[in-house]
Amino acid sequence: MATTTVAVNQKMWGGGKSPFNIEYGKVMMWYFLMSDAFTFGAFLISYGTIRFSSNGWPDPNEVFQSFPGLGSGLPLMFVSLMTFILIVSSVTMVLAVHAGHNMDKNGVVKNLILTIVFGAAFLGCQAWEWTHLHHEGAWWGANPFLNADGTASSTNFTNYFFTITGFHGFHVLSGVVINIVMLIMTLTDTFEKRGHYLMIEKAGLYWHFVDLVWVFVFTCFYLI
Amino acid sequence: MSNLHTTEHTEQHGGSTKEIWNVTIILSVLTIVELALGFWMMKITSDSTRFGFKGIIVILMLVKAFYIVAYFMHLKHEIKNMIMTIVVPLALFIWFIIAFLYDGNSYKNLRNNYDSFKKSQSEIKVEKKEAAHGESHKTAE
Numbered sequence: 001m002a003t004t005t006v007a008v009n010q011k012m013w014g015g016g017k018s019p020f021n022i023e024y025g026k027v028m029m030w031y032f033l034m035s036d037a038f039t040f041g042a043f044l045i046s047y048g049t050i051r052f053s054s055n056g057w058p059d060p061n062e063v064f065q066s067f068p069g070l071g072s073g074l075p076l077m078f079v080s081l082m083t084f085i086l087i088v089s090s091v092t093m094v095l096a097v098h099a100g101h102n103m104d105k106n107g108v109v110k111n112l113i114l115t116i117v118f119g120a121a122f123l124g125c126q127a128w129e130w131t132h133l134h135h136e137g138a139w140w141g142a143n144p145f146l147n148a149d150g151t152a153s154s155t156n157f158t159n160y161f162f163t164i165t166g167f168h169g170f171h172v173l174s175g176v177v178i179n180i181v182m183l184i185m186t187l188t189d190t191f192e193k194r195g196h197y198l199m200i201e202k203a204g205l206y207w208h209f210v211d212l213v214w215v216f217v218f219t220c221f222y223l224i
Numbered sequence: 225m226s227n228l229h230t231t232e233h234t235e236q237h238g239g240s241t242k243e244i245w246n247v248t249i250i251l252s253v254l255t256i257v258e259l260a261l262g263f264w265m266m267k268i269t270s271d272s273t274r275f276g277f278k279g280i281i282v283i284l285m286l287v288k289a290f291y292i293v294a295y296f297m298h299l300k301h302e303i304k305n306m307i308m309t310i311v312v313p314l315a316l317f318i319w320f321i322i323a324f325l326y327d328g329n330s331y332k333n334l335r336n337n338y339d340s341f342k343k344s345q346s347e348i349k350v351e352k353k354e355a356a357h358g359e360s361h362k363t364a365e
Binding site for chain 1: 241244258259261263266282292296302303306313314317321325328331332343350
């Protein structure tokens with residue numbers, strides 16, 4: 001009978017057993033990322049809707065065709081570099097999480113540093129690209145590029161480009177900051193004392209999500 | 225704290241280093257194929273062929289997304305309830321994408337049919353402006 005009374009008083013799930021067999025913080029990180037996926041999804045679908053409702057749209061190969069130090073006329077090259085930087089950073093993050101499972105502090109530190117470096121490199125690339133486009137006259141509310149068929153273009157193209165890549169870039173920046181915090185916590189043995197590196201996994205989930213969003217942004221803006 | 229500890233130890237650690245490298249290779253190859261299609265597409269002028277290429281690129285994008293979520297984010301190795309609680313809500317996107325893109329396209333067709341001024345305005349070719357910095361671009365407004 002005693003157990004029945006406990007069950008009646010307990011209106012909410014009270015712990016004791018994890019329903020999804022993963023730690024609470026990770027479940028919450030997944031739910032946060034799901035809400036973030038809806039935010040990015042809404043942005044990208046809005047972009048798609050406007051693009052489908054326009055008679056013309058600029059050709060990404062004409063807009064994004066410059067590479068620092070090599071001049072212009074090189075479509076897709078710079079964004080390929082950015083994509084590979086982000087994929088590699090995602091791999092080093094997985095390796096950091098993997099090292100965390102094995103309680104390998106040095107492995108975590110090494111791979112976290114690499115992830116931070118690649119994340120910063122990606123941000124640098126994006127800063128260069130934004131500066132370059134701004135010099136060409138592109139900004140929110142200003143579009144110097146013509147549509148692919150040679151007709152006048154609206155500012156929708158630049159508005160969406162800067163808003164969505166900006167929002168993604170801000171996520172990358174937050175990810176780099178989170179990873180730096182994780183690195184400091186690892187170096188000060190916080191996770192060693194705690195007995196597990198679950199925090200690295202949560203940071204890892206966030207970082208992979210940032211990479212995932214880039215897969216969509218890259219395809220929607222640069223490829224198609 | 226002890227509760228947290230036991231949870232951690234019962235979690236399944238499916239991902240091995242070998243799996244990580246396999247997924248890395250798959251992702252790189254998919255990206256290279258996407259880029260190759262992108263370069264190839266530049267030479268194609270037929271709209272319907274370009275549309276087909278774009279379709280293939282979108283499918284490759286979804287495959288990449290699956291590999292990142294399933295292996296890098298470890299979702300494939302979680303228990304089914306966890307997978308369902310993430311994947312089922314995201315199925316809303318199927319409806320979002322179809323409905324909104326269809327709506328955008330329909331708006332374009334309606335406007336082209338009923339607003340002939342707007343349509344004729346959008347068919348005027350403009351001379352390409354050479355990279356003059358700053359002010360000259362704002363005349364478009």
